[in-house]
Amino acid sequence: MASSEIEVVSSDSKPNDRPPILDVFTASSHGDFHKLRSFVQYDGASVSVPDVNGYYALQWASLNNFHEIVHYLIQHGADVNAKDNMQQTALHWAAVRGSTAAADVLLENGARVEAADINGYRAVHVAAQYGQTAFLNHVVVKYNADFDVPDNDGRSPLHWAAYKGFADTIRLLLFRDASQGRQDKDGCTPLHWAALRGHAEACAVLVHAGTKEELLVKDNAGFTPVQLAYDKGHRHVTSFLSNQQRGRSKYWRGKLCNGMVTDIGYAPILLCIIVFLMILFINSVIAAPNLKKITAIVGIWAWTALSLTVGALIMFYRCSSKDPGYIKRPGDLDTQSDTEDPLLNIDLNSSSVWMGNWSQLCPTCKVYAMFSQIYHQIIRPVRSKHCPTCKRCVEQFDHHCPWISNCVGKRNKRDFFIFICMGTLTSFLAAAIAVQRIWTSTPALPAGETWTHHVLVRYPGLLVFLVMDAVVFIAATTLTITQASMIARNVTTNELANSSRYEYLRGPDGRFRNPYNHGCWKNCADFLSLGYTDDNVIAWPPLQRVVI
Numbered sequence: 201m202a203s204s205e206i207e208v209v210s211s212d213s214k215p216n217d218r219p220p221i222l223d224v225f226t227a228s229s230h231g232d233f234h235k236l237r238s239f240v241q242y243d244g245a246s247v248s249v250p251d252v253n254g255y256y257a258l259q260w261a262s263l264n265n266f267h268e269i270v271h272y273l274i275q276h277g278a279d280v281n282a283k284d285n286m287q288q289t290a291l292h293w294a295a296v297r298g299s300t301a302a303a304d305v306l307l308e309n310g311a312r313v314e315a316a317d318i319n320g321y322r323a324v325h326v327a328a329q330y331g332q333t334a335f336l337n338h339v340v341v342k343y344n345a346d347f348d349v350p351d352n353d354g355r356s357p358l359h360w361a362a363y364k365g366f367a368d369t370i371r372l373l374l375f376r377d378a379s380q381g382r383q384d385k386d387g388c389t390p391l392h393w394a395a396l397r398g399h400a401e402a403c404a405v406l407v408h409a410g411t412k413e414e415l416l417v418k419d420n421a422g423f424t425p426v427q428l429a430y431d432k433g434h435r436h437v438t439s440f441l442s443n444q445q446r447g448r449s450k451y452w453r454g455k456l457c458n459g460m461v462t463d464i465g466y467a468p469i470l471l472c473i474i475v476f477l478m479i480l481f482i483n484s485v486i487a488a489p490n491l492k493k494i495t496a497i498v499g500i501w502a503w504t505a506l507s508l509t510v511g512a513l514i515m516f517y518r519c520s521s522k523d524p525g526y527i528k529r530p531g532d533l534d535t536q537s538d539t540e541d542p543l544l545n546i547d548l549n550s551s552s553v554w555m556g557n558w559s560q561l562c563p564t565c566k567v568y569a570m571f572s573q574i575y576h577q578i579i580r581p582v583r584s585k586h587c588p589t590c591k592r593c594v595e596q597f598d599h600h601c602p603w604i605s606n607c608v609g610k611r612n613k614r615d616f617f618i619f620i621c622m623g624t625l626t627s628f629l630a631a632a633i634a635v636q637r638i639w640t641s642t643p644a645l646p647a648g649e650t651w652t653h654h655v656l657v658r659y660p661g662l663l664v665f666l667v668m669d670a671v672v673f674i675a676a677t678t679l680t681i682t683q684a685s686m687i688a689r690n691v692t693t694n695e696l697a698n699s700s701r702y703e704y705l706r707g708p709d710g711r712f713r714n715p716y717n718h719g720c721w722k723n724c725a726d727f728l729s730l731g732y733t734d735d736n737v738i739a740w741p742p743l744q745r746v747v748i
Contacts, residue, residue: 225251228269229260236269240276247278254285262290262306265299270306280311287317295323295339298332303339313345320352328357328373331366340376347376354384362390362406365399370406380410387419395425395441398434401701407444408588415445465605467520474516477630477668478509484661485634491641491659498633505629508622515619516604518612525595525610527584582704583716583735585694596732598686599693608693614731617683623676631669634662690716690723690733 221227224245227236236257239245250256258278261269270290274280281289291311294303303323307313316322321329324345327336336357339345350356358378361369370390374380383389391414394402403425406414418424423431426441486494486502494502585597587607596610608616638659656663686692691714699705699712707713716733717723726733 223251224257225255225260228257228266228273229264231261231264231266231269233266233269233272236272247273247276248282250282250284256282256284256290258282258290259284259288259293262294262299262302263297265294265297265302267299267301267305270302271309274305274309280306280309281315283315283317286319288321289315289317291315291323292317292321292326295326295332295335296330298327298330298335300335300338303335304342307339307343313339313343314349316351320350322346322349322351324349324357325351325355325360328360328366328369329364331361331364331369333366333369333372336369337372347373348378348382350382350384353386354382356382356390358382358390359384359388359393362399362402363393363397365394365397365402367399367401367405370402374405374409380406380414381417383417383419387417387421389414389417389425391415391425392417392419392423392428395429395434395437396432398429398432398437400434400436400440403429403437403440407441408586412445415441465602467516467603467605470603471513471516473668473672474509474513477665477672478506480661480665480668481505481630481634484659484665485630485637488637488659488662491637491662494637498636501629502633505626505633508626508629512619512622512626515615515622519608519615519619520604520606522606522612522615524607524612525584525597526590527581527593527595581735583692583695596692596735597694610732614727617680617687617727620676620679620683623672624680627669627673627676631666631673634666634669638662687727688720688723689714690718690727 221230221232221235224236224239224247226232227239240247247257256278258270258273258280261273280291283289289311291303291306291313292315293299294306303311314322322345323339324336324347327333327339336347340347348356348358356378358370358373358380359382361373380390388396391403391406391410394406415426416424419428424445426438426445429437429441481502485491486499581595583597584593584595586593587597587600589600589602590607592607594607594609596613598608598613600607601616604616604619606612682693686696695702695705695714705712705714716735718726718733723733
């Protein structure tokens with residue numbers, strides 16, 4: 201696969217290396233309004249003719265976002281649709297660096313948003329090639345630019361964003377419902393391009409928002425995306441795509457796993473384990489006929505353990521059945537008042553929810569509203585994430601736990617924490633009681649018989665209980681310590697695992713720094729009292745809301 205993209209001469213230079221301002225082109229390039237006005241008004245220089253390379257002053261000013269100069273040049277005769285030798289207009293150049301202010305001046309003065317160069321690239325293609333997501337969104341929303349138009353080689357902006365690995369641009373285009381299945385002249389889909397270049401995050405976004413068909417599409421040479429990734433030596437991408445392909449290609453296996461394991465999860469198994477251990481504890485530890493009569497103190501502790509088990513079952517039911525913090529979709533709305541949910545009818549240019557992080561866009565949660573005849577998508581709060589298992593976006597997403605068959609998020613994390621704390625305490629108490637019962641009930645052993653052999657022969661049920669209880673204790677304790685540590689720091693499992701992907705988790709020096717960490721005491725107090733923390737209150741420094 202060969203590629204070509206817009207070529208723009210750069211005017212970047214260090215201040216000490218800046219050439220002297222000799223004409224309207226250098227004045228426009230460097231934003232010297234005084235010199236430009238002098239050349240035009242006093243020297244009679246024309247702003248409508250190109251330089252020796254065929255570039256216009258308007259292109260230089262647009263490239264560097266000098267919108268006042270752009271306006272001045274247009275007022276003095278510059279053609280907003282003038283094309284250089286590559287048939288590129290000033291709008292193409294503005295798209296290279298995301299010069300939104302300059303683009304506004306151009307478009308408000310008659311620039312054609314759909315103007316194409318000799319390669320068929322429009323401003324939307326150039327913006328995708330350079331990862332100018334905000335610019336792309338701006339011209340689509342405000343000027344109705346076609347975000348899915350192909351160039352001369354049949355490549356849409358989504359192809360270019362995938363090839364360059366700009367995951368945020370991909371999210372925006374998918375959010376706007378760009379076609380994932382479009383094939384270019386080489387038969388390649390956007391996923392082919394992302395796989396070819398080894399862009400793991402781009403592949404993940406495309407796969408999770410798409411269908412299994414994109415994984416199996418072959419280009420003109422007969423290669424699927426996974427084969428291209430393998431051929432280029434991109435091991436991580438190859439492994440990811442292979443797993444996705446295997447998971448989606450076997451219908452009956454997928455039907456069984458997705459229908460029974462994914463939807464139901466392991467919650468029934470865990471429920472059976474808890475109930476079985478409780479029955480085994482009663483029969484083999486408390487009321488076993490071959491053990492000494494239970495004392496009052498041990499009996500109190502035993503009933504405490506059983507009460508904690510019942511409490512754990514109640515919390516297990518709550519965190520399994522409770523809404524973890526699903527963000528509403530149009531299909532979930534039942535009343536007229538719900539349609540006013542700010543997460544649905546939202547303006548990217550002016551919203552308290554929109555924080556300028558393109559990862560807030562969820563292309564997977566697009567829902568078609570039949571009666572309104574428009575597409576509604578979900579804009580997530582910053583700490584939310586789409587769960588591929590539940591197929592929903594969850595606020596303050598921590599992780600998807602198959603053992604409760606539910607996500608752990610903003611609305612059920614406290615229930616989940618109480619559940620694992622109870623599990624830890626219950627398993628510890630039960631083990632201590634079981635050991636005490638064995639120890640006090642074992643008589644003096646005859647010569648030649650070991651204590652281990654005696655316990656194995658005399659108390660097999662109790663020994664089975666201890667082994668199973670130890671497994672539960674280790675798992676529950678590990679989870680409890682891990683969750684307690686994260687609650688104290690007000691960070692989620694997902695954020696720790698993917699911290700490099702989230703810009704809001706990086707400080708000015710580029711290192712990990714959590715803006716939601718208010719100190720151990722306040723983090724824990726808020727969590728225990730509210731069940732979650734308030735994301736609108738941040739510790740340092742205020743998140744810069746990007747207005748597009």
